[in-house]
Amino acid sequence: MSSTKFDNKVVQWVDDRLPIFSMLKHDAVDYPTPRNLNYWWNFGSLAGVMLVIMLLSGIILAMHYTPNVNLAFTSVERIMRDVNYGWLLRYLHMNGGTWFFICVYIHIFRGLYYGSYKAPRELLWWLGLVIYLVMMGTAFMGYCLPWGQLSYWGTTVITNLFTAIPVVGDSITTLLWGGFSVDNPTLNRFFSLHYLLPFVIFALVFLHLVALHTTKSNNPLGIDVKGPQDTIPFHPYYTIKDLLGVGVLMILYLGFVFFDPNFFAEPTNYVPANPLVTPPHIVPEWYFLPFYAILRSVPDKLGGVLAMFGAIIVFFFLPWIDSSKVRSATFRPIFKQVFWIFLIDCLILGYIGSQPPEGIMVPLGRIFSVVYFAFFPLLWVIGKVEKPRPLPNSIALPVLKAGQAGHAEKPLEKA
Amino acid sequence: MRKSLLLALMAGLVAAAVPAMANEGAEPAPQNWAFHGVFGQYDKAQLKRGFQVFREVCSNCHSMKLVAYRNLADLGFSDDEIKDIAAEKQTQDGPNDQGDMFQRPARPSDHIVPPFPNDQAARAGNNGALPPDLSLMTKARPGGADYVFALLTGFADAPAGVTVPDGMYYNPAFPGHQIAMPPPVADESVTYADGTKATKDQISRDVSAFLNWAAEPELDARHALGIKVMLFLFVLTAMIYAVKKKIWADVH
Numbered sequence A: 001m002s003s004t005k006f007d008n009k010v011v012q013w014v015d016d017r018l019p020i021f022s023m024l025k026h027d028a029v030d031y032p033t034p035r036n037l038n039y040w041w042n043f044g045s046l047a048g049v050m051l052v053i054m055l056l057s058g059i060i061l062a063m064h065y066t067p068n069v070n071l072a073f074t075s076v077e078r079i080m081r082d083v084n085y086g087w088l089l090r091y092l093h094m095n096g097g098t099w100f101f102i103c104v105y106i107h108i109f110r111g112l113y114y115g116s117y118k119a120p121r122e123l124l125w126w127l128g129l130v131i132y133l134v135m136m137g138t139a140f141m142g143y144c145l146p147w148g149q150l151s152y153w154g155t156t157v158i159t160n161l162f163t164a165i166p167v168v169g170d171s172i173t174t175l176l177w178g179g180f181s182v183d184n185p186t187l188n189r190f191f192s193l194h195y196l197l198p199f200v201i202f203a204l205v206f207l208h209l210v211a212l213h214t215t216k217s218n219n220p221l222g223i224d225v226k227g228p229q230d231t232i233p234f235h236p237y238y239t240i241k242d243l244l245g246v247g248v249l250m251i252l253y254l255g256f257v258f259f260d261p262n263f264f265a266e267p268t269n270y271v272p273a274n275p276l277v278t279p280p281h282i283v284p285e286w287y288f289l290p291f292y293a294i295l296r297s298v299p300d301k302l303g304g305v306l307a308m309f310g311a312i313i314v315f316f317f318l319p320w321i322d323s324s325k326v327r328s329a330t331f332r333p334i335f336k337q338v339f340w341i342f343l344i345d346c347l348i349l350g351y352i353g354s355q356p357p358e359g360i361m362v363p364l365g366r367i368f369s370v371v372y373f374a375f376f377p378l379l380w381v382i383g384k385v386e387k388p389r390p391l392p393n394s395i396a397l398p399v400l401k402a403g404q405a406g407h408a409e410k411p412l413e414k415a
Numbered sequence B: 001m002r003k004s005l006l007l008a009l010m011a012g013l014v015a016a017a018v019p020a021m022a023n024e025g026a027e028p029a030p031q032n033w034a035f036h037g038v039f040g041q042y043d044k045a046q047l048k049r050g051f052q053v054f055r056e057v058c059s060n061c062h063s064m065k066l067v068a069y070r071n072l073a074d075l076g077f078s079d080d081e082i083k084d085i086a087a088e089k090q091t092q093d094g095p096n097d098q099g100d101m102f103q104r105p106a107r108p109s110d111h112i113v114p115p116f117p118n119d120q121a122a123r124a125g126n127n128g129a130l131p132p133d134l135s136l137m138t139k140a141r142p143g144g145a146d147y148v149f150a151l152l153t154g155f156a157d158a159p160a161g162v163t164v165p166d167g168m169y170y171n172p173a174f175p176g177h178q179i180a181m182p183p184p185v186a187d188e189s190v191t192y193a194d195g196t197k198a199t200k201d202q203i204s205r206d207v208s209a210f211l212n213w214a215a216e217p218e219l220d221a222r223h224a225l226g227i228k229v230m231l232f233l234f235v236l237t238a239m240i241y242a243v244k245k246k247i248w249a250d251v252h
C-alpha cells in the first residue's frame, strides 16, 4: 500500500509503519472523481460536516445535561441561561438536527434522481439507508431529552406503536419504557442510546465511504467513467467545491441559529412534561411528518405501523424495483416527471402530517399515501415501457464541448 | 423571515378557516418590538418598566422560577438595587447547625421567589386555576410576546349568547375564549418611576417585552454575535467562491 514516497522524513517514517498519509493521498487528494459532478453532489460532504457538528455540540451539552425526569427540563434551561455560550451550543444542536436531515434528504433524492442505487452501488445505497434509519432513531431519542410536553407525549405515542406488533409487541414496548409507561427509566435509556448511536452512525459513514471509493461516484450523466479524461483529482477541484457548499450551508444554518432559533421548534415543548395534561396537537419533528401522515392514514393500528415502516424499507428494494438500465433521469423523460411528482407528494404528506387528523386532512392523507406507494410499482413499469434518450459516449465529450462553446460554468443540472 | 412566512400563511388560513377557529384563540396581531429583526435589541427602559409591572402585579399570582435576581443586572439595575429587590422576599434556607429550616431574606443568587409554596397552594389561592410559571411564557405559546400582549389587552364583555361561569373571564385571545385569570392590568395599575404614562396598552406592552426577556435573556448577545458571524461567513464564502472559479477555470 505504502508505495507513495514523501519528502518529509517524519511523514515517511510514520507512513512506513501506518500508511495514513498514503491513504489520505489516495482517497482525498489523488482520488479520481468524475469531472462533471454538479452541486447536488455537495450534500454528502455537507451531511458529514453536520454529523461532526452534532457530535461536538452534543458531547459538550452532555457535560451539563441531567437525565432525570425532575431535572432534565431545568438542566436544559440552565444550559441556556447559566452555561457560557450554552444557548449557542443548544441552538447549534437543536437546529443542527434539522439541517442534518435537510442535507440527508437532498442527498437521498439526488441518489434517486440520478439512479445512484443501481449496480454496482447497491451496498452503498443500503448503507446510506441504514445511516438514515439510525439517524431517525437518534433524533427521536434526542427529542425526548429536554423533557418538554412534546418530548413526553411524542415518546409516548411513538413507543406505543410497537404494541401493535403481534406476540412480542408488548414486551418490546415494556423494554423501551423500562417499566409500564414513559418515565425516568425511559429517559435514562434514551439518553444512553442517544449518546451511543451517533458513533454508530460515524462507523457506518466510514463504511459508506469505503463502498463509495470502491465503486466510485456516479455522475449527472449516469454513465460509467471510461478513462482518465473523464476524471479530475479530488483535490483541489472537489475540496474547494465542497468548501463552497460548507460556506453556503453555514450561512443558512447559522442564520437560523442566531436569528430565529426556534423556527423549527414547537412552542409546546417549552412547557415541562406533564403526564396528566395531553397537549391538543401532538406532532413529531418535521423530518418525521410524511411518515406520520402515512401512519395516521391507515385506519388499523398494525396496518399503519407496517405502512409507516414499509414506506422506508421499500427504498432498500429500489435496485430491483427499478427495471431501467439507464441511471440518470436526464435521459428518462417519463421517470423524470414521476420523480418530481413523488417529491411533491412527500412534501404534501409532510404538510398533512403537521395538521390535526380531522376533516379534509383524512381523505387527503389517504390519497397522497396511495400516490406514495404507487410510485414504486410504477417505477418498474416505466423501466419497461419508457424509451430513454440516447446516452452520450463519454463524460469528457459533452463537458469539453460546453467548455469550448464558452460556457464558464456548467449550469446546475436540475431538471 | 418567520414573520412574513407566517403572515402569508395566516392570511390564507384566516380567510379560509374563520368559522373553524371558534375554539382557537384569535391570531394575535403582530406588534412592533424593539427586539424583533436581525438588528433588534431589547429596550432596557421598557424592560425595567415591564419588571415593575411584573413585580407589582403579576408576581402576586405567577412564579418565574428560571430567572434569578442577579439576572436583573441585564435590565440595568445596580448590584445594590438588586440586593434590595431580592431582600423584599423571604425564602426558606437550612438546615442550620441545630438542624432547623429557617426563613431569610432572598439574595441576588436566589431565583425569583414564587408567590405560593406549591401548585396546590397556587390553585387554592386562585379558584382552582393554576397560574402558570412565566419564565418561558413567550416561547411556550405560538405568537410569543404578541400573544401575551393580545391576551392582556383582550379582555372584553362576553358577546350575547355566551355565558361565562363564575370565576371565568371572557377573552377572545385565549384558546376557548374563557380564562380563569381576572384582567390583571388597567390604566394606571402602576405608576411608572420613569414618568411614562401608564395606559393599559403601555403596561401590557412593557410587561410582554419583559416576559420575552425572561424567556430569551440571551437575545441581545445572540443578535450581536450573529451579525459578526454572518459578516465573516459572507466574506469567507465569497473568497472561497473566487478561489473555486479560478481552480475550475481550466476544467471547463
Ligand code: HEM
Residues within 6 Å of the ligand: A051, A054, A055, A056, A057, A058, A059, A060, A061, A062, A065, A076, A090, A093, A094, A097, A100, A135, A138, A139, A140, A142, A143, A144, A145, A146, A194, A195, A196, A197, A198, A199, A201
Ligand atoms: C446523529 C447525530 C445527532 C442527532 C440527529 C441529534 C438530535 C438531537 C435532537 C433532535 C435533540 C433535541 C433538541 C431539543 O429540542 O433540545 C437532541 C438533544 C440532545 N442531544 Fe443530540 N443528536 C445527535 C448527536 C448527539 C451526540 C453525539 C450527543 C452527545 C453525546 C448528543 C447529546 C444531546 C443532549 C445532551 C441533548 C439534550 C439537550 C437539548 O435538548 O438540547 N447528541 N439531539
